[in-house]
Amino acid sequence: MKVAFPVKENKGLTSVIDEHFGVANNFLIVDIETRDFEFKENQKLASEGSTCKAGVFKKKDQVEAVVTKCMGDGANRNLTSSNIKVYQAQKNTILENLDLFEKDKLKLFHIFDFCQIKKNKKEGGCGHH
Numbered sequence: 243m244k245v246a247f248p249v250k251e252n253k254g255l256t257s258v259i260d261e262h263f264g265v266a267n268n269f270l271i272v273d274i275e276t277r278d279f280e281f282k283e284n285q286k287l288a289s290e291g292s293t294c295k296a297g298v299f300k301k302k303d304q305v306e307a308v309v310t311k312c313m314g315d316g317a318n319r320n321l322t323s324s325n326i327k328v329y330q331a332q333k334n335t336i337l338e339n340l341d342l343f344e345k346d347k348l349k350l351f352h353i354f355d356f357c358q359i360k361k362n363k364k365e366g367g368c369g370h371h
Contacts, residue, residue: 245307245343246271246299247336252281255337263310264317269298270336271305274344299326309339309348318351 248266249257255277260266267287272279286298299305299321307327321328329348331339342348 243274243306244271244304245274245309245340246282246303246305247309247331247339248284249336254279255335255340257336258334259309259311259331259336259339261311263308263313271303272336272340274340277340299324307343309336309343313351 246269247257248260248263249268249270250260250266251257252268252270254270255272257270260268265287267284269282269284270279271282282298282303284298305326307329308321309329309331311331313328318328328351329343330351332342332348333339339348
């Protein structure tokens with residue numbers, strides 16, 4: 243199974259997860275069985291108007307799940323319509339969240355977790371909208 247994480251820079255499994263999926267510059271796609279990973283640029287950021295609603299993974303990427311701290315509803319709909327599950331990150335690094343994922347301790351995103359619902363950090367949101 244391959245899991246994708248939004249990241250600012252490639253530091254392998256010790257990479258810090260980017261605060262927001264839709265505007266992340268890069269993704270680290272990790273094979274959870276082998277711990278091999280691929281660093282991938284977010285190609286959708288170059289397209290005007292796509293940002294948070296970016297559908298960034300193709301079938302060849304074989305991504306089955308995403309772990310992120312914050313995500314908008316449009317991105318979530320695009321991913322779930324492609325049968326990609328979206329989990330909420332609980333820790334800062336990929337490795338910490340991979341460990342939780344493997345122990346089935348990450349929860350799936352719920353409609354109330356999306357950025358549009360909580361627009362500022364005081365309300366518990368990411369502050370990106």
